[in-house]
Amino acid sequence: MAWTHVTLIEDNTEIREFLSASLRRLKYDVTAVGSGAQGLSVAASRPDGVVVLDLGLPDIDGLDVLKMLRAAVQTPVLVATARDDESHIVRALNLGADDYVVKPFSAEQLDARIRAVLRRSGELREETVHSVGGLVIDPRAHTVTHDGVLLEMRPKEFQLLSYLAKHAGRVVSKDELLTKLWPNAYGISEKTIDVHLSWLRRRLGETAAAPYYLHSVRGVGVKLIDPDR
Known part of the structure; x- marks a missing residue:
């Protein structure tokens, strides 16, 4: 079986070499680079696996790299940051990071986080296509169409819609959404769900x-329904 590929974007040479060697010992295929531009190039050529992204890069701000990654690939992104303030972490997650880890961290901790994001992304890929009214959500192709028209979706919007479609007709609590879509995410609150629901409604051409x-x-949650039923 092929090893999981990790695109490691880290400007600190000592950290980059240590993590590269450690991840290879843990049976990962690693491409390690020291700049945002290099990382974007590697990630575009290797859309499989996972990206580990340091936010403190010399050429491009890490959050801008995250935005560009999300516009180009659907590869899970694990943010590695020395900035442990809540607002910065929340911003990274809201921009589409799948998880984060705060420096300093061990290779074993990074391994556990990588495995977690890969499990979650794998669960989405293995799901069947869901149809709710005129919506068709295909987790394998990562597409959403409405009455045959392809809709653009940010990664978290897509994950949110996919989860609600899987449980269509049932009220899903915000706590459940937080647990399923933002596990282990420090500083995430129900307001994050509200923001993403607002964005999702805009995509679907509706309002609260x-x-x-x-x-x-x-006081309970939200549900996705077939409006024609």
Whole structure:
């Protein structure tokens, strides 16, 4: 079986070499680079596996690299940062990071986080296509169409819609969404869910005041319904 590929974007030479060697001992195929531009090039050529992204890069701000990664590939991104303030971590997660780890960390901790994000992304790829009204959500192709028209989706919007579609007709609590879509994420609150639901409603051409597919149940959660039923 082929080893999982890791694109490691880390500007500190000592850390980069240590993590590369450690991950290879843990049976990963590693491409390690020291700049955001190099990392974007490698990630685009190797959309499989996972990206480990340091935010303190010399050429491009790490959050900008994250935005560009999310525009180009669907590869899971694990942010490695020395910035442990809540607002910065929340921003990274809201921009599409799948998880984060705060420096200093061990290779074993990084291994566990990589395995976790790969499990979650694998679960999405293994799901079947879901149809709810005019919506068709295909986790394997990572596409959403509405009445045959392809909709653009940010990664977290897609994950949120996919999870709700899997449980269509059932009220899903915000706690459940936080647990399933942002596991181990420090500083994430229900407001994060509200923001992503607002973005998702915009994609679907509806609002909280005039719901069509997404219906909130005050104090309970949200459910995705077939409006024609």
